[in-house]
Amino acid sequence: MAQRTLEPGEIETLAQRDIPRIILPERGTLFPARAERLRALVEGNPIGGYLAMLALVVDAQQAELDGLTAVQLQALQQSALAQQPAAAADAGMPPLHAASVRRDAHWRVLLRSLCRRCAGHAGFPDAVGATLARVIEAPDDWLEGQADALLEVPGAPPVDVAAAPLVMAALQVYWLALGLAFRIEALAPMADAPGLCPLCGFQPVSSMVHAKAPHAAYRYLACGLCACQWHYVRVQCSRCGTAGKDIAYQSLTALDASADAIKAAPVRAETCEHCHGYRKILYEEFGPEVEPLADDLGTLALDILLGEQGYERASQNPLLWHPEQE
Ligand SMILES: [Zn+2]
Ligand SMILES: [Zn+2]
Incomplete structure (x- = not known):
């Protein structure tokens, strides 16, 4: 059966309509x-x-x-x-x-x-x-x-x-x-501040690519305060909005592992060459138990690795304060 090919603009419109925008x-x-x-x-x-x-x-x-x-x-x-x-x-x-x-x-x-x-x-x-x-x-x-x-x-x-x-x-x-x-129907990511929580305006603690329908393969930012999650396109800095070639990924397996192993790491850091910031991204596909706040805390070694490379955390973990962050 012949199918009409969708133009890129149409694909985007369809995608916008179908993606569940909010997870409460x-x-x-x-x-x-x-x-x-x-x-x-x-x-x-x-x-x-x-x-x-x-x-x-x-x-x-x-x-x-x-x-x-x-x-x-x-x-x-x-x-x-x-x-x-x-x-x-x-x-x-x-x-x-x-x-x-x-x-x-x-x-x-x-x-x-x-x-x-x-x-x-x-x-x-x-x-x-x-x-x-x-x-x-x-x-x-x-x-x-x-x-x-x-x-x-x-x-x-x-x-x-x-x-x-x-x-x-x-x-x-x-x-x-x-x-x-609140019900999810009453909320949507903020057009003016897509990196902040649409329910409480707080910073995300990390982001997560879900593996289960209807959220599978979509990335959501996870609020550090109210735990709302909202859709945020992939390969885009959640701190400054830069997308594309300035965005890269690092994991704790990066130094001694094969490319396949890096791709299968359940927690990675999404780094941005534009603002020199990073936020972690969790992959439910590779770690079904990952949890945005817990796994961010559980991978402090990744923060140290990125800190040594001069990257700045986009926002801190709400349950871990360091004296120098005052
Ligand atoms: Zn919130
Ligand atoms: Zn950035």
């Missing part, structure tokens, strides 16, 4: 899958101890999420949605903009409760125990300032690097809870 996280599975992946990455990892500890924090995140009653959840969502002026939605502003939403005080309840859960666990060293106690007892103002700092609110105080992963963990629970009010 599920309340019951995001954190458990992340915790399981963190645990799977512990053995032989230079920061294995940290990954094991974070897995406990992620368990606590799920416990906090499970602990929200339907009434609490609805109240949190309504208070955030009521702040969304129609004009902002029309202007393409993300509806749960991280730096603009006035957070309900309940996020601090989540934070202190999460810290108490962790404090009751034997898996944390003394230094972390001290940080947990410090966060539990910290004044509300200080916690709000720390949240502002992590969410890049202008004028925020410096980040407390020890407390940052805990504060961020609570913010992730809060934003995931808010995001549950």
